[in-house]
Amino acid sequence: MSNSPRPADDHAHHDAGHDTGRGHGPHGDSGHATSLDADSPYIDVAVEVFSMLADQTRMKILLVLRDGELPVGELAGRVGKTPTSVSQHLAKLRMARMVHARQEGTRVFYSLVDEHAATLVTQAIYQAEHAIDGDPHPPRRWR
Template identity: 60%
Template sequence: MNADSRTGRRLDDDQAALVVEVFRMLADSTRIQVLWALVEDELSVTELAEYVGKPAPSVSQHLAKLRMARLVRTRRSGTTIFYSLENEHVRQLVRDAVYNAEHSGPGVPAHHRDAPAVRPLEARKPRKRSGT
């Protein structure tokens, strides 16, 4: 099988090195917790520190690394700096990593339990009756 048959192109060495750096940033539980907190909303360092249960200076150091890797960005409001995920690709990467990890445990993964039930198509649409 051809190495680039799935995507139509091969990663060059520089691209592969960048991917390795992204995964290196994900290889830390505090950074994963920070990124997971940012999947739904932007938060300040204080809010993130409270969420992950770590001192704010420690969380700030992790955020600096995540910024350098272009996984998070900042927005200033007065004296407060808010952090958010850099883009939808990062959001999807974090979700997929967490969801994949959930599949390693026993039982039904949380993201399947929390998902709204999908009803069959015929149950979603009222049928039109002929002649009415």
């Protein structure tokens, strides 16, 4: 991910619930851009997040890790790739702060930092399912 500066109130909207980007003016109540405005200071970093997720193996890793932490070897088996390949993808996901590594003896276990990246992957799969199957089910956005 980049070293782009982050706004000082970076986590403020998370503490009080998600910011809807809706307020009384074009920038919410305060007159400042909110995280969901078109001129949000987070857009560049969000583009990098999607770039990181634009890889089949990394998407599979994030989906598998929704069930809990796993060592590289088991992750590799679950996503159908070699441990070396999975380790390279995990290094990128660690740099992007999407996964966390924990060493136990000679083994390294990986887990999700939070649910955000896995939620994006899940939503992308739902979108693909809808696009391909024309699935008439209601959106799973709030599930």
